[in-house]
Amino acid sequence: MSNRVLAALAVFSLLLISVPAPAQEELTNVSYDPTRELYEAYNQAFQKHWQELKKADVTIVQSHGGSAKQARSVIEGNEADVVTLALASDITAIEEAGLINKGWQSELPNNSSPYTSTIVFLVRKGNPKKILDWGDLAREGVGVITPNPKTSGGARWNYLAAWDWADKEYDHDETKIVAFVKQVFDNVLVLDSGARGSTNTFVQNGQGDVLLAWENEAYLSLAERPGEFEIVTPPTSILAEPPVTIVDAYVDKNGTRELATEYLKFLYSDEGQRIAGAHYYRPSNPEIIKEFADYFDLGLKLVTIDDPLFGGWEVAQKKHFGDGGVFDQIYEK
Amino acid sequence: MTTDAAETTAEGLVTPPAGVPGGSGESGGAAEEVKNILSEAERNFLSGRTGRGTETGSPTGAGRADSEAADAGARADGEDGGTGGTDGTTPRRGRRGHRQENPLIRGTLIAVSLVFAALMLVLPLLAVLSQAFGAGWDNFVRSVTDTFTVKALKLTLLTSLVAVTANTLFGLTAAWALTRYRFRGQGLLVTLIDLPFAVSPIIAGLIFILTYGRLGWAAPFLEAHDLKIVFATPGIIMATVFVTIPFVAREIIPVLAARGTDEEQAAVLMGAGFFRTFFQVTLPHIRWALVYSVILCSARAMGEFGAVSVVSGHLRGKTNTLPLHIEILFNEHHYREAFAVSAILVITSIVILTARSLVEWVSKKEEEPGVR
């Protein structure tokens, strides 16, 4: 009798062991450098959301690094379910490697960019050099800090924003535009390889008079060393659209398509948009951005990369930053 | 193998990379004797130094006394020769008994190296520590006990442990093979072992990506067997191994080459097997070189950033080693935290190195009575 009980117990416990616990789903988000705090907050909100929706837990693994480097790691086999990068061209590179389906950018609203940002000037307290607009960057004696557009996604926006200003100032005369951009880069004291390196050069090492920075990074620098810097928003700038998408090949392999889709869709929800705003990214929802009007200059005129002036990332990349492109020529002359 | 082969390889042989002092010049049966003298002299030299700190009446001086005294006059001669005069040798004998060279030179050299070390080592160290503790002790503790920091630390320790163990075994085997036998292509093999030093860390990471990554030729095989190397722990370990391959081999080869093979041959002729010969005859002689190299190797393995950064994928809590975690903290505008975590690496290495220094000191002290 007791033997039977024991046997039954044994079988029961075996069953208990072998019945798999509800599998913990895992999602890998490969992102670029300055989004860590944004996604840290967002992931918590999403975990709660997923719990309400599916009654299941989800673990989110984050990866941060330079945008192009992160894109390369995905191409080389880093199995990201979603990528949330700085530039559409980096995601296009993954698409060209055959991992993301064509037409990804129209799958989600607003060019697949749930939040945007722009380029602003970070200057020293009191703005001693009176740097107010792009033209001031070319003035003699102004020390400019920007990362290298060849190695930093953010720096490409800096360069293009300057180009846009000069285009209007010099009435599309490309010789004059190039001369202006060259003058700005002649004023560049240190050409760091990444945005964070530049911020460090400006903030910790006290180099230069103005740092060309992402709006959200500029606010982080203010928080890092309060009372030492000011943000100057130039009258015109560029609309930086950091896009997000699913990596089709990997979600199919990992069976996470539904989870990944919901993860990105939730970025567009009111809650997701407010989290972006709270981390100094401009929410794409025109109603929600108004809630953050105290620190976003909403009157700013923003040119986009798809403006005929640039003709989209592919064209701009080749013309300006490719091997032997305008940026190379600036330094070769 | 022909004699011809033996000759060619003799030329290309290692050529005791880090220099084979004196001994290599000696030959025949005398070599053994010379070595004994040398090692004894070395120990005497060390004990003499210890005694020197307390100037006269050092307890260790005894064994050395006569030679010291005998040399002293000559030494004084030598110095005077350097400065021009040769007079008054005898009166100086007593006073200069413990000195071997011009104190001015000694002082200058110490001063120069202290200034150099201060500029190149101490100041950077202070810079790191001042940044690390700049925001106070609480901030430091919070940074180093963060969950992700602890996870990164564990991964770093695991990676270093595996890489250092593998490279130590390899270094010993390679050093044995390269110094105990002559064969064709010896020079090439040494160069291959050296190669990782000459490879940029970026490339060191890239080559593993291009081999085992999705674009690599090994990808279909790995995919079929559901093996993951890059962007996972194995890749991180492999990159670390690659970067630190030469350390142990490099340090052991010259020492073994300098010792010659006489003792091993004798042991083998007396009937000892491979392992017994190695552990009882060879190992004791290379003990310190081994300790040095393992520490050097560990320091480099723990601190390696470039190569690992390429193969890691930076997955937080999964494939982030300590150096990568530091970079991430820095990029996230957590400047102080980044330096606080760097301080872990710095303090660990200093503790290990000081410990080594002490162990060395204590054990050499213990050896001394036996010598005398």
Added chain:
Amino acid sequence: MAKAKRIIPGFGLTMGLTMSYVGFFVLIPMVSMALVTADLSFKEIVKSATDARVLSSYKVSFLCSFLAAAINTVFGTILAWVLVRYRFAGRRLVDGLIELPFALPTAVAGISLTWLTTNKGWIGGPLSKLGLEIAYTRVGIVVALTFITLPFMVRSIQPVLEQLSPDYEEAGRTLGAGSLTIFRKIILPELKPAMLTGFSLAFARGLGEYGSVIFIAGNKPFQTEIAPLMIVTRLEEFLYGQATAVALFMLAASFIIMFLVNRLQIRAARFVES
């Protein structure tokens, strides 16, 4: 009859292990890199490895690595000598600090050195008043490389010095030689092979160093842009072939240097023997 000389057992075992280890960790991956470069035509390889900007970056890299290795040869040798031969307060601490450049992640080293040497830093501040700029110039690159490669030099020389008996020097003094003569005639020949090793290791490592240099260099094209940065630049554009072409060129260069130094070393060793 080389085989007959092999009294010591274990040849098959140790050689087998050594070869497979080197093969697995060094040869196979290096061959993969060459394969990627082979995607390009020979013309393209030459073009991407000898572009004007790339050439200027080689110049910066070679010059700065050479200077850093040379500085370390002088000061590293003195440092090793002092650490082995003299006893003074703080010796153990300095000895323990030698590996610091290895333990410190290169990026941290770069950030710290830059912080020290800008015109606002502890060292750079006073120097900039004298008109000497370190950070964001080639001098800065040399400083970073000197720091990174210091352990190679000191740790190459130290073991040799430890085995070098002072008896030789004493003998020299007995024969009436001055300090300089003793150094030149007795110590230097013994140290030469180790110094060459240290030099070539430091030089080769300096050529490849990236993490620390990018922070201190300023990275201005044609002025302070180093060769590894050009590799990264190519990779950022997803041009693997061109990146590995530059990498192969760098590798070949450091290989030749190491080889030449090895030849010199053989001569130096022979000189000692004769």
